Amino acid sequence: MTRRMGVRLVWAVLAGAAADLAGLGLVAAAAWLITRAAEQPPLAALSVAIVATRAFATSKGVFRYAERLTGHDVALRAQAGTRERLYDALVAPQQPRHGGADLLSRMVDDTEAVQDLLVRCLLPAVAAAMAGLAAVVIGLTILPVAALVLLAGLVVAGVLLPAGAAAAARRWSARLAPARAALAGRVADLVHGSADLAAYGADGEALARAREADEALAALERRQARVHAAALAGGILAQVLTVVAVVLLAQAGGAGSVGTAVLALTSLVAFEPVLPLAAAGERLAGVTAALRRLREVRAAVPAVAEPAAPAPRPDGPLTIEVDNLVVSHPPATTTAAGQEQGALDGAPQNGQQGHHRRQQQRRVVLDGVSLRLTPGRRVAVVGPSGAGKSTLLAALMRLVEPESGAVRVNGVDIRALAGDDVRALMTGLTQDPYIFRASVRDNLRLAGPEADDETLHRAVRDARLEEWVERTGWDAELGEDGRTVSGGQLQRLALARALLYDPPVLLLDEPAEALDEETADRLTADLLDVTRGRTTLLVTHRLKGLERVDEVIVLEEGRVVQRGHHDELVSVPGYYRDLWESEALTRR
Template sequence: MSGLIPSGLNRRLVVAALAGSAADLAGLGLIASAAWLITRAAEQPPLAALSVAIVGVRAFATSRGVFRYAERLAGHDVALRAQAATRERLYEALIPSGPLSHRGADLLSRMVDDTDAVQDLLVRCLLPAIAALVTGAVAVVIALFLLPAAAFALLAGLVIAGVLLPIGTAAASRRWSARLAPARADLAARVADLVHGSADLAAYGAKGEALAAGMAADDHLAALERRQSRVSATALLTGVLTQGLTVVAIVWICQATGTGSVATAVLALMSLVAFEPVLPLAAAGERLTGVLAALRRLTDLRSLPAAVTEPAAPAVTPSGPLTIEVSNLVVRHGEARPALNGVSLTLTPGRRVAIVGPSGAGKSTLLSALMRTIDYESGNITINEVEARDLPSETVRHLMTGLTQDPYVFQASFKDNLRLAGPEASDEGLANAVQAAHLDTWADRTGWDTPLGEDGRTLSGGQLQRLALARALLYNPPVLLLDEPAEALDEQTAAALMADLLDATHGRTTLLITHRLRGLEAVDEILVLEDGQITQRGTHTDLTTTDGYYRTLWQSEAMLHT
C-alpha cells in the first residue's frame, strides 16, 4: 500500500476511514435508539423518560449525513490524488524506458483503466472494509452486553457475510478476472487499428477479417463480464440471505430466552443495519482480484529497465562552443550483431556533417546514442571532453537534439505545437522559426490558432516536416541533430525542404542524417555508414569521384532527375 499511497496522503486516508466508520456507527446508533424509542414509547412511560432517546435519534440522523459527506469528500480526494500520483510515476517510468513493445492502445488502457484500479482499491475495497470492521465490532459488543447468545449469532452471520463470502467470491473470480484487463486492452488495440487503419484495411480487402477479429475480442470480453455479473449476483443473494437468517435467529434466541420486547427490537433492527456496510464486501472481494491484476500490470510497466543508465554523480555541464567527439562507438540491440561497430566522428563548432547510407545501416541508432535515448556498449561520446555518460540524459538532450524521423503532432493548434519546443518563446521568436522553415505563408493563410487534428492529419508530408524543423530551430540547441528530414516526401518537395534546411542551418553545428544527396555540396563533411561502420568520408566532390556507395547513389539520382 505504501507504494500506491504517497506519504503525504496517509493523513487524508485516515480521515476518510474515520469519517466512513463514524457514518456507519451513526446509522447503527440511529436504528438502535429509534427501535428503543418506539418500543419503549408503546409502554407509555413519562415523556421525560424518552427525552434522551429523542435527542439521540436527532443527533444520530444529523451526524450520519455529515459524516457520510465527509467520508465521500475525503475518500474520493485521497483516491483521486493517489491515482494522479500513480499516473505521474508511470509517466516517469515510461519516459526513460525508450521505445516500448506495447501497442499504443494497450498503453492507453493501462494508463486509464488500470490506474482506475487505485481508486477501486481505496474507495471500494479498503475504506468499506475498515468501516465494516468497526461497525460490526461495535454491533457485536452491544449485542454481547444485551444478550450474549444473540451476540454470537450476529458474529457468526457477520463472519459469513464479511469474511467467508468475500474470500469465496475472490476465489471464484480469480480464474478469469485476471484476464479482464488484458481483454479490455486487446479490444482497445483492435478498435484503434480499425479506426486508424481503416483506409489500408479497405485498400487490401482486410477490413472484414479485422472487423471479425474485433468482434471476437468484444465477444470474449463480454463473456468474461457476464461471468463476473453472475458471481456478483450470487454473492449479493447469499449475503442478503445471511442477513435475513441472522436476524431471524436473533429474534428466535430472544424469544427462547424470554428477552423483553425492547431489547428484542433493538437487537433485531441493530443486527439488520450492522450488515449494511458488510454486504458490499462480497463485491469488493470479487473486485479485488481484478484490481490486483491491474496493479500488477502497472508494476510491470514501472519495473521496465531504463533505456540509459543515469550517473550517480553527474559531471559539470559543458559550456561555450561545443565539440562532440565520437570514438569507436559500439551499440548493440539485444544479442544481435552490433548496430554500430567502431564508429568515430568529430563535430566542431559551426561544422555541418551529413551521414548517408542504406536503410538499416545504423544512422538513426547513432542519433539515438548521441541524444542518450539508448545506451552504448563501448566507445566514447564526449562533449568538450566530458563523457556523455557522466551527464544526465536530459542535459545531453538539452545540448544535442533536433528533428526526429517521425515527428509527432499533438491535437492542438499550430501555435501550441510550436510552443512544445519553446514554451516561453515570444510571438516574434515563433515567427522567426516558422519563417526559417519556410512555413510562414501557410501559417498566415491558415491561421496560427488552427487546430492541426489528430496526428497532424490536416498537414501534408512537407508541412509536417517543416513544422518539425521549425520546432528544432525554435529550440535552438547548441548541436542540431536532424534525422531524415525529407523522408517520405516527393522529389520536388524534398529538394525544396533540403535547400531550406541547409540554408537555415548555415553556421550551426549540425549532424544531418539523410538518404538524399541533393544539396549536400553545402555541408563540410559527408560520412557513408554501411552495416554499422563508416566506409567512406569526405566532401561531396571527393565522394562523387571515388568508387563506392555514395558515387553509385549519386549516379542513380542523377539518372532519375534527367
C-alpha cells in the first residue's frame, strides 16, 4: 500500500469513527433534551442541548458520507492493485498448477477479499471500538457501576462473539473457496464441452456431477449461514440484557429520570456499530482464506528464472546457437484438489526415497539437441508426435528452463536476458494459439497495434486467409477461444498474427495443422516464399516443400537422429525417408 493510500485509509477510519461518535452523541443529547424539557426548565437551559443535537445530526451524515467515499476509494484501489499483481503473476510463464476455472474464481471472488478486509472488517472494528469507549465514558460520568456492565456487554458482543464466529467460520471458509472453484470447473466443462458431451451421451453424467458440486457448495453455505445467524442472535441477546441491566442499576442507584434515559439510550445505541462485528469476524475468516489462495498464485514457481540484472538485448543480425540442450518434464504430483502439478510446486521430498521417486518420474523431452541458425537460414524440424519439437521452440522462447546445455543469441546465453527481450527476438506461431473474443482486426493487431490496413491485408494474404476475412468482415467478432471459426481458420489467423509481428527469428509450430492437404501444401509454399532470406525455424509433420529449406533436423524421443538437406535425407534409410515415401503413396 502506498503512502497516499495509507493516508486515505486513516482519514476513512477517522471519518467512520466520527460518524459513530456523532450518532452516539446525537442519542445522548436528544435523550437529555427530551427528559430535561419534560421538567419545563427555562429555554436558555436547553439551548446548548438543542444546538448539540442539530450539530450531531448534521455531522453524522457528513462523516458517514466521507467515510464511505474515502473508504471505498481505498478499498477499490487496493483491489485493483491486487488484481494487477495477480495479472503479473499469471502472465509470467509458470509451472502448471491451477485450472482455468479455479484461476477465474480466484481472480473474481478472492480479490474482493481485499475490499472486504478494509470496508467490512477494519473500518467497522475501529469505529465500533471508539464508539463503545465513548459510551463507557458517558456511563462513567453518570453511574460507574452501569458503565462496567455496559463494558462487559460490549466485550461479549464485540470481542467474544466475533472471535467465536471467526473460529467457526474458519472451518468452513477453508472448504468454501475450493468448493466454489470445483463448481466453476464443472460449469466450465458443461459450457465448453457441451458439443462433445451431447455427442457421446455424457451430458447427463456431467450435469449430475455439476449438481453434486452445487449441492456440496450449498451445504457449506447453509452451515455458514447458521453460524452467522447464531452470532447475530447472540449479539442482540447481549444488547437486550445489557440495556435491561443498565436501566435497573440506574433506577437502583438513584440516577434520576434524566440520567436513566441517557444511560438506557446510550447503551442501546452503543451496540449498533458493535453488532456487525460478528459478521466481520466471520468474513475475516473468509478473507484470510482468500488472501492465502491469492498468495499461492503469486508464489507459484516460475517456469523460468528471470535474471536479477538482465543483459542488454543483442542487436543486428542474429545467430542462434543451441548447444547440447537437455529439457526434462518435472515429475507429476497430485494436490489435495486432485490437480496434477510439477514437483517444483509440491512439497519437497527428503531422503533417498524421495530422490529415487523424482528420478523415476523424470522424463527427458530434449536430450542433447544442438543446432545453429545463422542470419537468413531456414531450418525445419520434423519427427513423430512427442519427439520434443514444440518443447524446442518453447526453450528458444524462454518458456521452459533447460536442465543443461544453452541457447545463445550472438554469443549471449538467453538465461542472461529478460524473458520479454528473448521473445521479442524469437517468437511466432505457438502450438496452441489463442483467439480472443474480439474482431478479426483486433485479434491481428495484438501483434501489431500500429499496423495499417495494408500491412494487415498482407499478413492475411500470406496466411492464405484473405478470402475468408473478406467474406466474414474485418470487424466481425470471433467467439471465445476461436469457437466460431474452424480449426484451419484459427491456425491461419494465428499464423497471420505471427507474420504481422515479424520478429528477427520466426518460429513456426505446425503452421499447416488442421488444414486439408491441398490448402496445407499451398500455405507451406507461400510460407517458404515469404520467409526467403529471413531466419526461420519451422516445426512440421509435412515434408512437402522442405527441399527449399537449408537444413532438416529429425527428432525422435528428444534426440537428433538425422540432419541434412532434404535431398540427402530421402536417400538414406530412416524416419524421414519412410515418411516421405508414405506421403508419396498418399498423393498418388
